[in-house]
Amino acid sequence: MPEIPGLGQLARLAAKPLGVLGEVASRPAVLRPLDLLRGTGSLQNAVAGKVIVITGASSGIGEETARQIGAAGGTVVLIARGKEKLEGVAQEIREATPGAIADSRPCDLADFEAIDRMTEDVLAAHGQVDVLINNAGRSIRRSVALSYDRFHDYERTMQLNYFAAVRMILRVLPGMRERQTGQIINISSYGVQTRVPRFGAYIASKAALDTLCDSLQAEVHDEGVRFTTIHMPLVRTPMIAPTKLYDRFPALTPQDAGHLVAQAIVHRSRRLGPPFGSAAAFADSLSPEIMDSIRNRGFKMFPDSPAARPSTEPAAADGAGAGASPTPVDEADASEDRSALGAAFAALTRGTHW
DSSP: OOTTTTTTHHHHHSSOHHHHHHHHHHOOOOOHHHHHOOOOOOOHHTTOOOEEESSSTTTTHHHHHHHHHHTOOEEEEEESSSSHHHHHHHHHHHSSSSSOOEEEEEOTTTTTTHHHHHHHHHHHHOOSSSEEEOOOOBBBBBGGGTTTTTTTHHHHHHIEEEOOOOHHHHHHHHHHHHOOOOOEEEEEEEEHHHHHOOOOHHHHHHHHHHHHHHHHHHHHHHEEEEEEEEEEEOBBOOOOOOOGGGGSSOOOOOOHHHHHHHHHHTTTOOOOHHHHHHHHHHHHHOHHHHHHHHHHHHHHSSSSGGGSSOOOOOGGOOOTTBOSSSSSGGGGGGGHHHHHHHHHHHHHHHOOOO
16 A cells, blocks of 8 residues: 555554644633623523423433533423433433423424424423524435435435524524523534535535524624524534444543533523634635645545445435445455554544544
């Protein structure tokens, strides 16, 4: 195999502590100065007497966020498609914190009419929604070469990640504006900032919601309503489980991710995410060509995985975080040298979903 330029240095770097660069890249998020000025209180104070609606609450980030808010005394309304698992999480929250209010509301977010019925029921039961956390999402890891005949991947990703969230926002925003208070938190992705390859369908849907809410924030800026975008790094949840490559990637725990959401509620942040993401976005604004080259190098380092090979069964790659490969060759067949280089690249760009 031809020698890859810089392989030796990067491989040695991967085996060592990453120093200042690694520490900055691995920090979940840094609060901006205005966030710190806005509030330094506790989550208990921030959620006391409030109704917090969380989509995708039966597992991963949504489940952990619900647990933390429930333990802090907020009323949590858990939304997901799976009724049994959702109620199990709600019951555990109630048992863990005596007096906690955890209301499970099964709903298929791909069904707009179901969303309307569910939000009407929630408002009837609780009177209002103080915080909406749009967390439910679908992620597909598939290179464009494998996507020419899979337009439905883009449709379904946009349906859940964008249109379902918009439907929820349109149902709860009028009440927030009328009360002159409220917060809508969107769990976006670090990939929107780094524009990571193979995730075009996913990051496009997240970017659409990001920019929509920037526009909406301008309309309600003086009405006490806050839109928050969290550019979440890679999190070790069921969403990424189908892509075995991620077993070797640095990732946040669901508890870390839940803490980020809690920070956003306490400080009413506008944006929250790792410094490395902001740095990547800034570098891209200065020189897209250089960033294109870096992203292309990363794309070539990591193979598509078998989970999204061309198939007559669309569900084969529906698993959030699922990957794909045009051949049976997966990352396990890569050479040791290329694996070392990939490990170094992943460590230096930790949080990016290569």
